[in-house]
Amino acid sequence: MRQPILYIGFLLLALAGTACNPTRRLQEGELFYQGAKTEFIGSPPAQQKKLEAQLLEMASPQPNEQLLGLYPRLGVYNAFANKQKGIGKWLREKLGRPPVTYNSSLVERSHLRMEKFLKDNGYLQATIRYDTLVKHRKATVNYRIRTGKQYTIGAVEWPRDTTPLNELLEKEKPGSLLKAGEPLQLSLLKGERGRLAQSGIEQGFFRLSADNFYYYVDTSFATAQAGLYLRVALPEDGLPFRRHYIGKTAIHPTYLLNEKEQELAMDTLKLEGFQFIQSQDFVRLSVLKRAVLQREGELYVHSLQQKSVNRLLGLGPFKFVNLKYQLRESGDSLFLDRQFFLTPGLTQDFSAEVEASSLESNSLGSALNINYTHRNFLGGAESFSLDFSSGILTQLGKDVRFIHSYDFSLEAGLSFPSLLIPFGLIRPERAWQARSSVSLGGEFERRATQYTLQSFRNRFAYQWQPGRLHQHSLSPLQLTWVKTRNTSPEFEARLASNPRLRTSFGNYFIASAAYQYSYSEQKPQQREDYLSLQAQAEAAGNLSYAISEIFSSGQDRPYKLFGIPYAQFLSLEADTRYHHYLNQGSWIVRANLGVAIPYGNSEAVPYIRQFFVGGANSIRAFRLRELGPGSNTDGFSTEQGVSDQTGDIKIELNAEYRLPLFSYLHGAVFADAGNIWLIGRAATGQEKAGGLFEWNNFYNELAVGAGLGLRLDVTYFVLRLDVAFPLRRPFPDEGFRWVIDEISPLSRRWRQENLVMNLALGYPF
Numbered sequence: 001m002r003q004p005i006l007y008i009g010f011l012l013l014a015l016a017g018t019a020c021n022p023t024r025r026l027q028e029g030e031l032f033y034q035g036a037k038t039e040f041i042g043s044p045p046a047q048q049k050k051l052e053a054q055l056l057e058m059a060s061p062q063p064n065e066q067l068l069g070l071y072p073r074l075g076v077y078n079a080f081a082n083k084q085k086g087i088g089k090w091l092r093e094k095l096g097r098p099p100v101t102y103n104s105s106l107v108e109r110s111h112l113r114m115e116k117f118l119k120d121n122g123y124l125q126a127t128i129r130y131d132t133l134v135k136h137r138k139a140t141v142n143y144r145i146r147t148g149k150q151y152t153i154g155a156v157e158w159p160r161d162t163t164p165l166n167e168l169l170e171k172e173k174p175g176s177l178l179k180a181g182e183p184l185q186l187s188l189l190k191g192e193r194g195r196l197a198q199s200g201i202e203q204g205f206f207r208l209s210a211d212n213f214y215y216y217v218d219t220s221f222a223t224a225q226a227g228l229y230l231r232v233a234l235p236e237d238g239l240p241f242r243r244h245y246i247g248k249t250a251i252h253p254t255y256l257l258n259e260k261e262q263e264l265a266m267d268t269l270k271l272e273g274f275q276f277i278q279s280q281d282f283v284r285l286s287v288l289k290r291a292v293l294q295r296e297g298e299l300y301v302h303s304l305q306q307k308s309v310n311r312l313l314g315l316g317p318f319k320f321v322n323l324k325y326q327l328r329e330s331g332d333s334l335f336l337d338r339q340f341f342l343t344p345g346l347t348q349d350f351s352a353e354v355e356a357s358s359l360e361s362n363s364l365g366s367a368l369n370i371n372y373t374h375r376n377f378l379g380g381a382e383s384f385s386l387d388f389s390s391g392i393l394t395q396l397g398k399d400v401r402f403i404h405s406y407d408f409s410l411e412a413g414l415s416f417p418s419l420l421i422p423f424g425l426i427r428p429e430r431a432w433q434a435r436s437s438v439s440l441g442g443e444f445e446r447r448a449t450q451y452t453l454q455s456f457r458n459r460f461a462y463q464w465q466p467g468r469l470h471q472h473s474l475s476p477l478q479l480t481w482v483k484t485r486n487t488s489p490e491f492e493a494r495l496a497s498n499p500r501l502r503t504s505f506g507n508y509f510i511a512s513a514a515y516q517y518s519y520s521e522q523k524p525q526q527r528e529d530y531l532s533l534q535a536q537a538e539a540a541g542n543l544s545y546a547i548s549e550i551f552s553s554g555q556d557r558p559y560k561l562f563g564i565p566y567a568q569f570l571s572l573e574a575d576t577r578y579h580h581y582l583n584q585g586s587w588i589v590r591a592n593l594g595v596a597i598p599y600g601n602s603e604a605v606p607y608i609r610q611f612f613v614g615g616a617n618s619i620r621a622f623r624l625r626e627l628g629p630g631s632n633t634d635g636f637s638t639e640q641g642v643s644d645q646t647g648d649i650k651i652e653l654n655a656e657y658r659l660p661l662f663s664y665l666h667g668a669v670f671a672d673a674g675n676i677w678l679i680g681r682a683a684t685g686q687e688k689a690g691g692l693f694e695w696n697n698f699y700n701e702l703a704v705g706a707g708l709g710l711r712l713d714v715t716y717f718v719l720r721l722d723v724a725f726p727l728r729r730p731f732p733d734e735g736f737r738w739v740i741d742e743i744s745p746l747s748r749r750w751r752q753e754n755l756v757m758n759l760a761l762g763y764p765f
Contacts, residue, residue: 022064022071022099023137025078031102031139035063036110039144047147051118055143058113060106064097073097094662102132102139114143120186122150124219124226151184154225159232165205165241166232172199184226189215201302204243206325206336207235244300247328247335249292250275253282255341257320282344283317284380287417291315292340300336312342314433315417316375316383319345349373353761367391383415387441405448411441419462433465447644451505452486455608461514471518478538480510481564482608500678503604504646509566510606512540522579527586533576538609541568545600558601568600571609573650577765585659590765594650597679611650611676613703616758617765618652619672621705621724623756628676629691630701631735647676649693651702654765658711668709670722673702701736704728705756711763722758 023032036059040048064074077096080088111130118126125148133140156178159166177192193210200208212233221227235241251274269276273296274289291311293304305323312321320343328335353369370388377384392406415437438460445453461475484505487495495502515537521530544566548559558565573594580587596605615624626635629647652674661667677693707724728738744750 021078022074025081025099026101026137031134031137033061033063033100033102034138034140035059036141036143039142041144041146043145043147047150051145051147055114055117055145058117059110059141059143061100061103064100074099102141104132107132107141111143114145118145118147122152122184123147124151124184125149149224151219151224151226153178153180153182153184153188154221154227155180156228156230158230163240164243165200165208168200168203168205169196169230169232172196178228184217189228200241201300204245204299204301205241206244206300206302206327206334208241212241242334244327244334244336246294246296246298246300247326247337248275248296249273249338249340250277251288251292251340251342252277253285253288253342253344254278254280255343257343281379283315283376287315287380288312288342290418305338308340311433312340315381317344317347317381318342345375347374347376349375377414381417383413385411385413385415387411387413405446407443407445409441409443411439413437413439419464435463437461437463446486449488450491450644451484451488453482453484453607455480455482457481469519469521473514473516473518475514478510478512478514480512480608482510482606483507500604503602504607504610507564508606509561509564510540510609511544511561511566512538514538527581529578529580531576531578533574535574536572538571540570540609541566541601544568548601558603566601567598567606567609568602569596569598569605569609571596571605573611585657588654588656588658588765590652590654592650592652592654592674595679596648598648605648607646610646610648612646613650613652613674613676616720616722616760619674619703619705620670620707620722620758620764621672621726621754621756622703622729627674627703627730629678630675630693630698631730632691633730633732636730645676647691648679649677651675651698656764661710664712664714666711666713668711668722669706670709670724671704671706671727672724673704673728675701675703677701701730702728703730703736704738707756718762720758720760720763722760722764724756724758725754 026032036056038048038052038055040052043051064071073096075096077092077098080092080096083089083092107130111128115126115128118128125146127146127148129144131142131144133142156176158169158173172195175195177188177195182188190210193213196213197208197210212235214231214233216229216231218227218229232241253276266277266279269278269285271285271289274285274292276285276288291308291314293308293311294301309321309323312318320341322341324339324341326337326339328337349372351371368390372386374384376382388408388410390406390408415435417435419434420436438458440458442456443454447453457478457480459475459478461473463471463473465471484507495505516534517536518532518534520532521528522532523530544561545559545568548561552559560566571594573592575590575592577588577590594611596609596611598605612625613619613628614622614626618624619627623635625645628635628645632645635645652672654670654672656668656670658666658668675698677698678691679693704727705724706727707722709720709722711721712719725743727740728736730736739754742750743754
């Protein structure tokens with residue numbers, strides 16, 4: 001053991017030595033660049049502090065990273081600079097960074113960028129000079145900055161003639177972004193030009209853009225104030241802007257990108273003012289017509305045209321949709337004849353996936369998922385899907401059954417590209433993305449030495465998306481039948497000692513209505529901070545209970561439907577996440593809260609609707625279903641094999657810092673906290689052991705864990721390995737206590753008792 005430690009020590013000393021001498025690998029005439037400094041002349045201290053960080057971000061090149069006065073990545077590069085193969089070459093390329101040298105052209109470019117930034121933000125008289133300080137083959141650039149006064153906006157003059165566009169501008173004046181007294185910033189001018197252009201194209205001005213608006217700036221208006229004069233550049237024909245109207249519409253449902261249109265044998269059909277040009281029947285024409293917004297003669301609205309393209313793509317059978325316009329003048333009006341070119345994609349898709357879902361302590365899980373999808377099942381852009389999944393969980397160790405659980409599920413779904421509302425009771429907004437779906441499915445789950453659970457479910461739902469940020473799903477009817485069979489004597493004994501658990505595991509029927517709302521600010525392929533929220537509510541058994549009260553009043557409870565007791569409960573759950581991007585890496589925080597309340601015909605929430613925590617996507621320092629409820633420690637008992645702890649209330653908090661390491665490999669540092677609790681009318685069984693939720697004590701029953709992770713992210717596939725350990729955990733007869741002082745990574749016993757490894761596909765949240 002001593003020799004490896006000495007070897008590592010010598011290696012660290014060698015790296016530190018090379019990190020202290022950053023100029024050793026420089027060529028003749030090169031200077032090691034140490035970075036930039038700023039010196040403000042005549043500027044108030046508050047203004048200097050605000051601008052310094054922004055200006056230094058523009059200084060290039062960026063110097064080598066420092067740590068305690070050393071250059072660790074440069075040290076790695078210098079130590080292995082001559083290695084052409086092996087581990088040395090790998091360390092140099094992946095962990096090292098070559099010395100950053102002084103580049104006069106980059107410094108001059110930085111100087112110009114800084115000056116432009118200041119002028120764009122109202123410092124119209126700003127000047128910057130820079131000096132290069134050289135000592136011992138090291139160069140530092142000092143930028144000497146005179147900002148002058150920051151100009152503010154004075155009066156804003158708008159066009160005053162009576163053209164249709166100027167009438168629109170007059171209406172937009174109260175909402176202007178340019179307010180007197182605000183700093184004169186180029187970003188505000190650009191934003192105002194974009195706002196006016198967007199308003200114009202939403203009200204018929206087809207060719208209007210931000211480039212058609214410009215400002216004259218009068219700096220003699222007053223001291224450090226600028227007067228603004230808005231002007232409009234006419235289109236190329238020199239005529240005033242006019243409103244446009246929707247003309248004729250032609251749709252090409254079978255357009256191929258790699259064939260000339262004139263070479264195809266086309267049929268032309270007309271349907272309610274639409275012209276369809278196609279080589280064969282593909283999707284029913286009425287479905288395509290319904291997806292296109294606006295009709296002939298209506299005022300052109302730009303956003304509705306984009307929504308039409310999105311709705312056609314959202315049907316599923318098409319991989320590309322292009323929209324082209326042709327201008328036509330008729331009488332005193334301008335019309336836009338539209339042509340939609342739809343390129344069919346593959347209508348059928350088959351996929352199979354095998355995964356190791358988790359590797360937790362001494363248990364290993366794997367799963368097989370098979371999916372078949374047909375995107376034009378009945379010829380009207382209906383989407384049919386068939387999903388099969390199976391999973392198995394094994395237990396490794398002495399005196400345990402190798403296969404502890406396995407499950408199979410099969411679900412078939414059919415989705416329609418419209419809201420199927422009987423009798424026209426609801427007329428939804430035509431611009432919405434909307435679908436109706438129905439699904440049937442069943443599941444078989446076997447827990448060795450415990451029980452067999454069978455369930456059958458069907459669901460009818462509506463999904464609609466009124467905008468990019470919001471999605472809704474309403475399921476007015478969900479039916480689920482659950483049956484528990486083959487219970488072992490040990491499990492029966494456990495049920496006998498816990499009436500609440502026996503109630504949740506009985507045979508029962510669930511008839512419910514559910515609603516789900518999703519909100520996400522995420523923009524694909526863009527590194528911008530975003531917030532996302534998903535909330536759902538399910539109410540079960542209310543209609544069944546009302547019917548039972550009328551026809552079965554006075555009978556013993558629980559009431560039954562089809563000879564089976566039905567469940568009655570209310571379940572609420574919300575999951576919110578915030579993703580904050582840094583220069584390198586990002587922070588993600590998450591809160592997941594849930595509560596399920598039994599009432600009426602139920603003493604307990606059905607098992608399949610209860611909450612659980614732990615595992616690869618939850619509190620990773622604890623095994624799946626190991627925690628809770630409350631301070632209960634039954635889930636840690638080895639006699640039960642696979643843990644199966646559930647509750648009626650869930651609180652889960654997560655934070656994770658993700659950072660790129662090299663190429664496709666990313667790292668993570670995370671912390672998780674949470675637990676589950678019970679809510680009920682009787683304090684029996686587990687409730688006596690501390691399982692009930694109590695407002696004045698629940699925070700003392702939060703489990704906490706932390707860990708490190710690696711992610712192999714190749715865009716379409718993410719393989720994740722997380723290693724976690726508890727920071728706060730429950731102990732029999734002691735409750736929860738912190739165990740930070742017991743952390744000992746070098747102790748084999750500590751690693752065996754505390755480290756939990758999770759191997760999974762995808763990010764945890």
